[in-house]
Amino acid sequence: MVIDGFGRIQEVVHEAVGGLTEDQLAERLDADANSIAWLVWHLTRVQDDHIADLAGTPQVWTERGWHERFGLPFRPGATGYGHRSKDVAAVRAEAKLLTGYHGAVHDSTVAWLGSLREDRLDDVVDEAWDPPVTLGVRLVSILSDDLQHAGQAAFIRGVLERR
Template structure:
């Protein structure tokens, strides 16, 4: 197994959890917040997908799927096109309303496809390339990708947790 295979597997696990967390839920269930300050399933999945799209497209030198494939228009959210959810307050979280689970998984699947196309071409040497010198130590491609995977898996797990509570409440 190569490093590229390991990365592809990790991103595939994120996709599986995302599908499990949102599949079959309606718009109201996706918008449930456990308290007024909590994140909804819709926000969590939108945010984790935006982070992956933003960070991977940046290191790959590609336009984000969000804008290139018209997902920003389909979602119709009241945020600038470059917004990925960092720093969102309670009102911003509440504004992330989606019509269906299919919209979330459709966008996630499109980002996943672009991510896999990129990571499957990577060599071990590519992973040592510095992609962000604003940190100390500078961030390599490998570290950036692992960071995205870790963040995305945490948010996907949070969405799955909220789903469990939503299902028990119904």
């Protein structure tokens, strides 16, 4: 079920990004709005960061050279949390780069999820919250956040296509 959820995120990402130019992907509906490029980069970075943390593996972003390919002016560990308008504007990428990175993270996510035993879903992974966060709750949180951002990207694409 969780693998299916991540597959749906990938479908929406491809639909939101496919066939758009780098300028269209970077377009913002107003001066402080997020762009499709930033949303897809951010949701993929969050998935990469959080899943790597849960799996105890390196992030695809740094381990497989995506950080260098994107050439963004952020530290390698940046995921977009706390970004300001100027940071959003700095995320420019072609559709193939965005979907390539997302695909690599998706494949890594699915491979790890395929090896995950159901009895681990109740393992506490973050005691900083009350109640503490379990592995299952963290996975739902990642899915929810990513689906929201993918939907936002799809909405922006619809607005751009109607202009």
